[in-house]
Amino acid sequence: MINLKSVIVFLFNLLLLLSLQAQTESMQSFSVAVGPSYIARQDLIFSPFIHRDLSPINLALQYQKDKKVHQFVQLSYTTFQPERKTPYEFIYDGKVETAYPHYFTLVQLGYGQGRHLGPTGASDAMLGGAVRLDVQALDYQYGRSSFFGYYATLGLNAWYQHTLIKGIRHQLNGRIEIPLVSWLARSPYLINDDPYIENTFSHNGVSTFFAFLGDGHLATWDQLQRADLGLHYQYKLGTRFSLGADWQLRFIHAHKPADLIYWQHDIRIRMGVQL
Amino acid sequence: MQKALSLLMIAGAMMFLPSCSLFFIEEPADHPEALFDHLWTTFDRDYAVFEERGVNWQQQYDHFRPLVKANTSEDELFDIFSAMLLPLDDGHVTLTAPGKEVYISNTIRREKTDDALFSPEVIRTYLEPGFVAGAEDEFVFGKIRNENIGYISFAHVRENFFNLHTFLNTYPDVKGYIIDLRHNDGGDFTYCYSEMGRLVDQDRFVFRSKTKNGPGYNDFTPWFEWSVRPASPYVHKPIVVLIDRYTISAGERAAMAFDVLPNVLLMGEITNGAHGTMIGRELANGWFFSLVTQKVELSDGLSYEGVGIAPDLEVTNTLEEILAGTDRVMERAITELR
Numbered sequence: 001m002i003n004l005k006s007v008i009v010f011l012f013n014l015l016l017l018l019s020l021q022a023q024t025e026s027m028q029s030f031s032v033a034v035g036p037s038y039i040a041r042q043d044l045i046f047s048p049f050i051h052r053d054l055s056p057i058n059l060a061l062q063y064q065k066d067k068k069v070h071q072f073v074q075l076s077y078t079t080f081q082p083e084r085k086t087p088y089e090f091i092y093d094g095k096v097e098t099a100y101p102h103y104f105t106l107v108q109l110g111y112g113q114g115r116h117l118g119p120t121g122a123s124d125a126m127l128g129g130a131v132r133l134d135v136q137a138l139d140y141q142y143g144r145s146s147f148f149g150y151y152a153t154l155g156l157n158a159w160y161q162h163t164l165i166k167g168i169r170h171q172l173n174g175r176i177e178i179p180l181v182s183w184l185a186r187s188p189y190l191i192n193d194d195p196y197i198e199n200t201f202s203h204n205g206v207s208t209f210f211a212f213l214g215d216g217h218l219a220t221w222d223q224l225q226r227a228d229l230g231l232h233y234q235y236k237l238g239t240r241f242s243l244g245a246d247w248q249l250r251f252i253h254a255h256k257p258a259d260l261i262y263w264q265h266d267i268r269i270r271m272g273v274q275l
Numbered sequence: 276m277q278k279a280l281s282l283l284m285i286a287g288a289m290m291f292l293p294s295c296s297l298f299f300i301e302e303p304a305d306h307p308e309a310l311f312d313h314l315w316t317t318f319d320r321d322y323a324v325f326e327e328r329g330v331n332w333q334q335q336y337d338h339f340r341p342l343v344k345a346n347t348s349e350d351e352l353f354d355i356f357s358a359m360l361l362p363l364d365d366g367h368v369t370l371t372a373p374g375k376e377v378y379i380s381n382t383i384r385r386e387k388t389d390d391a392l393f394s395p396e397v398i399r400t401y402l403e404p405g406f407v408a409g410a411e412d413e414f415v416f417g418k419i420r421n422e423n424i425g426y427i428s429f430a431h432v433r434e435n436f437f438n439l440h441t442f443l444n445t446y447p448d449v450k451g452y453i454i455d456l457r458h459n460d461g462g463d464f465t466y467c468y469s470e471m472g473r474l475v476d477q478d479r480f481v482f483r484s485k486t487k488n489g490p491g492y493n494d495f496t497p498w499f500e501w502s503v504r505p506a507s508p509y510v511h512k513p514i515v516v517l518i519d520r521y522t523i524s525a526g527e528r529a530a531m532a533f534d535v536l537p538n539v540l541l542m543g544e545i546t547n548g549a550h551g552t553m554i555g556r557e558l559a560n561g562w563f564f565s566l567v568t569q570k571v572e573l574s575d576g577l578s579y580e581g582v583g584i585a586p587d588l589e590v591t592n593t594l595e596e597i598l599a600g601t602d603r604v605m606e607r608a609i610t611e612l613r
Contacts (some may be wrong), residue, residue: 042299047557048313049302085561088373099371099563142555142563143371190321190568191554193486194499201465203434257488261299 035268051082185216461524472506548583
């Protein structure tokens, strides 16, 4: 029986092995990217409606190390407040109350490695793998009641990057990433059930998170379809600093325990510094 | 340059993908007939306790669907929905719309039947000065005046149950405890089950439940058993647990848990009878509704959904007594523990 613990141990060993292999003299950089993000999310566990929202602040941090092996660590964070209708007032027990929009918090953490397909510096193509934790904490508001839900994946992904335009100071890369296999955890069919309630028994956020994650299962492409498509432009401002722009499109489809169709657009301005 | 332009056009075209409904499952429409169908179908598919509530849902459709027309107004639709939900008489079934009082299917809660028979102000007169109260009286604990009896009340079941430990530690030498769950409006029963371990000397089975996990009438998860488990140090004293018709949801599950202890006497009135887990849903016009997706059975194999948990000793306040500052239920509990 494959459980979350064995998946984490396997991924940790894999990362350790790969990072040890990649220890050579290298160029390191750090970048911060901010910009608007748009989602359209239809999750039949919670609602038959498509929840759309544009969030002005979408933050992404990236540390990158380049030599023969390209390595990166990425962290991104966004919140959304989709609503069917403008929040309205209603009355409960003679008092006026307000219906709030739903509140989604999205966090993604990734580590990846890749190599040029051909001699470094000469090849336009790069192929690699990444381990990515993707968490969507969902707070659905229904007037006086609110219900917590979640979608989380811990995926072993493959990615391909191609340099589309290359100049002395600027560069445009196209990138696609898809999961090979993922640990997928989602809320139960009708938001909560007894195992869900049992997972909250500790009343500790961290324990509850891992309990929810542990209730997931291994999902292959037939159970979880996901793709990240991106264009990343970078312009060197000098020897150390760079300015860039990212466009990214993410698609997710899962059909158990109920359909989830998810699109996300990110457009970010990126500031980078050579370390 | 041409390459960059092509890429820009492709990216631009892809930006419209998420806003295009083509890639999604069709949403319910926003007109009176579609709203009715959405509400009725959701209950038909997901509501777990029609049988316990004695309601033939198809009959409700046959009666109310013809009343809805394309030009039915929002006010009329709200009234039709409310009338359709009425026979469920379920404290977990609600309907929320802009500018309106939330409709509660349960008559007691909606009409506030005998709501005034419970008075926190009167209860305070029974406590010695120096009692402790949480925000909005989410818990109140202290010692009964001129008696060696501890008293604690819980207005709901959430983090306020963490105060049970403090209460037991503050009054270790009393003759007994009164735990007041009257007007407890529920929350998350796990806070009660995780915190009452000191009152239990062995694993004690409380109830089992199963939740809808598919659209069919009989699509349920397997039964799941809930017990309370011991924690140290064990406290063994006579306990009177007070309940009333407003004790609902997790408040009732708390009452169920206390009821399995041999040293507990349930006193007061029968509880509301709405204790399966509930979920929220939204309609295309922005209204909200809630429904129950779970069946619950006690150790006798029976469901008390729509029935309520009966007290071992039935005692009811009268309005005259409460207005005169007397809480008969409280006084009877004190007498039992004296």
